[in-house]
Amino acid sequence: MNLLSLQRLSVRFRLPRGVLVRAVSEASLELRPGRVLALVGESGCGKSVLASALLGLLPANAETRGRAVLADGAELLGAPEAELAGRIRGRQLGLVPQSAHTHLTPVRTARSQLVEAIAALRGPLGAAELAERVGLDPADLDRYPHELSGGMAQRVALALALAGDPRIVLADEPTTGLDRPLVHRTVDLLAETAADDRVVLLITHDLAAARRVATDVAVMYASRIVESGPAEQVLAEPWHPYTAALLAALPDGGFEPIPGHPPALTELDRVEGEWGCAFCSRCPDRPGFAPCTGDPELVELGDRAVAAHAPC
Structure with a gap:
């Protein structure tokens, strides 16, 4: 039984002059007891916004849709503040914040x-x-x-x-600013927490830390989850070129930086409309300057899922 199920969760921020920030798009995750789910990706891709949405801590200009359902059937999105403060935060969902x-x-x-x-x-x-x-x-x-x-x-x-x-622990970049031995000790403690009929959602850009303790991995790029599945499979044999590029940027992966920069979250509708995939302009699989024929929607293949893309 899932302790928490996210079903196509999306978060938008409305800014002055009609500007729309697409912070999280169609995110679906399943958090199961005894597991550590690592949500990984570059800074600014929407990982922390997703955690804030679950806790009801988004600013007033945020718009959410989709579902986030606890094991008892309680819906987190749109729940009244009295219910979130009195029954959810700290009691069912605990938060380990950035910069303790x-x-x-x-x-x-x-x-x-x-x-x-x-x-x-x-x-x-x-x-x-x-x-x-x-x-x-x-x-x-x-x-x-x-x-x-x-x-x-x-x-x-x-x-x-x-x-x-709480049975659900959200750890939002808990290793920020720590040296490598402390990173190891911190994530090991989180893994021990998950072993006691709890689940940990480890939000991090540190792929090495995720590889150390995660049982499951979801890879996020420009507001979307582009690949997910068992950690040992995803990190050993990535299916999406972004996951492969993240691994190649690690010291033991060759230290190959990903060229370019992620698109602005205010430009995602245009970027995906033109290119088919937000990662397309940085993708090593893209032939020349041709647009990608991929689809940002996840395709489920057994216990893994990946956004369709078109390798050359």
Whole structure:
């Protein structure tokens, strides 16, 4: 049974003078217990907007459509703020934010913030138990945020995300600013969290971190998911040229940068209309300057899915 199902979720932002930002387009995902689903892609492709939509934290100029359904049938999109604040956030969906240090209140100890979260969410574990669960010495909870190392602050942020005992953990770029050993420890902790009948949605541009712990991968480009499936299959044998290009940009993939830049999210309708695929202008499979005959819609093939494209 899926703990959360996303069905063609789209997010648009209306800006002055009729400008429309297409931040997320037709995203479909299934979050299953005991799994780590890594949502990967370059910065600015819409990954964090998707997480904000699930938590009901989008600004007033956002427009959403599609569905995001919990295992109990509750619909997240369009849910009243009272329901999101009282029953969803922290209790069913926990958030590990970007930049843990800036997320913590600087004038209060980690313990006071964690105790407050446990009380507000009526969590089943105490502060010391949560600290030990995330690999933090309970004595470190008496430190102020500026006294915590990057790894310690990240552990406090994870403890806060688990304070209400949610079964779904959204980790939004949790390794930003950490060195590689701390990245490994952070994602390993997240993987241990998923092993206890929970699911982790790991939102990251760090493909190496995703490869370390993910059981499933969804690759996002210019607001769309272009490929998804079991991590060991997608990362070993990518079907979409964008996934292949991301892997080729890694040190062990040859350090080959992807040429060009992603299209602006305000230009996607025009780009897809002209080229057929938003990745077309950067695609190594494209013959010469010919438009791609691909279709951004995902095609399901067994337990994998890929956006159709036309290799030369």
